[in-house]
Amino acid sequence: xxxxxxxxxxxxxxxxxxxxxxxxxxxxxxxxxxxxxxxxxxxxxxxxxxxxxxxxxxxxxxxxxxxxxxxxxxxxxxxxxxxxxxxxxxxxxxxxxxxxxxxxxxxxxxxxxxxxxxxxxxxxxxxxxxxxxxxxxxxxxxxxxxxxxxxxxxxxxxxxxxxxxxxxxxxxxxxxx
Amino acid sequence: xxxxxxxxxxxxxxxxxxxxxxxxxxxxxxxxxxxxxxxxxxxxxxxxxxxxxxxxxxxxxxxxxxxxxxxxxxxxxxxxxxxxxxxxxxxxxxxxxxxxxxxxxxxxxxxxxxxxxxxxxxxxxxxxxxxxxxxxxxxxxxxxxxxxxxxxxxxxxxxxxxxxxxxxxxxxxxxxxxxxxxxxxxxxxxxxxxxxxxxxxxxxxxxxxxxxxxxxxxxxxxxxxxxxxxxxxxxxxxxx
Numbered sequence: 001x002x003x004x005x006x007x008x009x010x011x012x013x014x015x016x017x018x019x020x021x022x023x024x025x026x027x028x029x030x031x032x033x034x035x036x037x038x039x040x041x042x043x044x045x046x047x048x049x050x051x052x053x054x055x056x057x058x059x060x061x062x063x064x065x066x067x068x069x070x071x072x073x074x075x076x077x078x079x080x081x082x083x084x085x086x087x088x089x090x091x092x093x094x095x096x097x098x099x100x101x102x103x104x105x106x107x108x109x110x111x112x113x114x115x116x117x118x119x120x121x122x123x124x125x126x127x128x129x130x131x132x133x134x135x136x137x138x139x140x141x142x143x144x145x146x147x148x149x150x151x152x153x154x155x156x157x158x159x160x161x162x163x164x165x166x167x168x169x170x171x172x173x174x175x176x177x
Numbered sequence: 178x179x180x181x182x183x184x185x186x187x188x189x190x191x192x193x194x195x196x197x198x199x200x201x202x203x204x205x206x207x208x209x210x211x212x213x214x215x216x217x218x219x220x221x222x223x224x225x226x227x228x229x230x231x232x233x234x235x236x237x238x239x240x241x242x243x244x245x246x247x248x249x250x251x252x253x254x255x256x257x258x259x260x261x262x263x264x265x266x267x268x269x270x271x272x273x274x275x276x277x278x279x280x281x282x283x284x285x286x287x288x289x290x291x292x293x294x295x296x297x298x299x300x301x302x303x304x305x306x307x308x309x310x311x312x313x314x315x316x317x318x319x320x321x322x323x324x325x326x327x328x329x330x331x332x333x334x335x336x337x338x339x340x341x342x343x344x345x346x347x348x349x350x351x352x353x354x355x356x357x358x359x360x361x362x363x364x365x366x367x368x369x370x371x372x373x374x375x376x377x378x379x380x381x382x383x384x385x386x387x388x389x390x391x392x393x394x395x396x397x398x399x400x401x402x403x404x405x406x407x408x409x410x411x412x413x414x415x416x417x
Contacts, residue, residue, distance in 0.1 A: 065301065066300060066301045068299070085294070093290045096286065097285045097286040113275070114189065114191070117232065155289075158299065173281065176274060176277075
């Protein structure tokens with residue numbers, strides 16, 4: 001068997017430590033983006049169907065090869081690694097929830113909901129790598145915040161929509177304007 | 178009213194209001210907001226969490242003013258004023274909506290925190306730091322020795338410098354130098370810049386002298402000439 005596309009993609013995903021952008025991956029492999037995405041989905045399906053330890057996490061254009069959530073405990077035991085328990089203050093969780101269910105959202109929008117300045121908390125979350133700052137599509141001078149791939153990994157979901165009741169909650173919150 | 182004197186834990190404007198409502202198990206309605214208005218104002222007056230409140234004081238006042246507005250409308254209603262008589266302000270329902278939304282966010286954030294801390298993470302490969310062979314090419318024990326000796330030398334030099342710097346230097350003031358230069362120029366009309374610096378190789382005096390002639394030039398008291406770049410400056414007094 002030759003080196004088909006799915007194998008190449010799997011190889012790169014296996015070796016890469018960081019998240020990969022699908023656009024960059026497709027360009028590198030010299031294929032159309034949607035073909036690349038199709039193969040990635042195929043790979044994800046394979047892992048699922050054959051009950052493997054691996055799965056993929058998707059965040060917009062970014063993907064990463066990860067272990068399924070049920071592997072976390074076992075792997076930590078094997079490597080005798082105690083992950084430090086991160087502390088999340090109520091204020092941090094509020095901002096995070098707003099970004100997860102209402103994002104991408106600007107600083108002004110977040111502060112309007114909370115009624116307090118949220119600069120410091122946004123900075124803390126950004127340092128932890130849990131949120132990403134991006135330029136607003138319509139107006140590039142305004143920054144919006146959105147969940148990062150790392151946050152999805154921490155939440156144990158392979159895409160945002162897999163959070164329980166995501167659709168319900170996000171449309172509920174978006175109704176508030 | 179029960180729990181009236183319960184200490185308020187929240188410190189943000191909307192949070193305080195939500196907690197007050199919660200303490201009395203009230204829903205978020207115009208009526209309950211009117212009922213709670215006095216307590217909210219009480220809280221503001223007590224000013225217990227000063228440092229945390231002060232940064233959000235405008236928001237606190239916004240909330241308080243809306244509460245008073247809602248309450249006064251309800252009272253006016255009792256006296257027979259029809260709702261239509263009173264123009265409805267935007268902020269009225271805005272406060273209610275914001276409260277409901279903020280309450281939901283608080284609830285959702287608790288759930289999200291539970292998910293986040295459930296430790297069902299999706300793990301990925303970790304970066305491992307390893308010295309590659311590349312780092313070690315062109316390297317031998319002699320280099321190590323040389324580098325170490327250089328560090329020791331630099332250290333000694335640095336230490337000497339520190340002691341030298343401690344010697345007290347005479348301070349030369351620009352004011353004094355200007356006076357000195359002016360006096361010199363009264364006697365001689367033209368002088369070379371290097372002649373103005375009395376002690377050779379004294380950087381401080383050189384700098385002060387230069388600043389002095391710049392100042393004098395600015396004031397229009399002297400004229401400075403230089404034939405070509407990097408050549409000696411010629412300082413001349415201007416005839417009045």
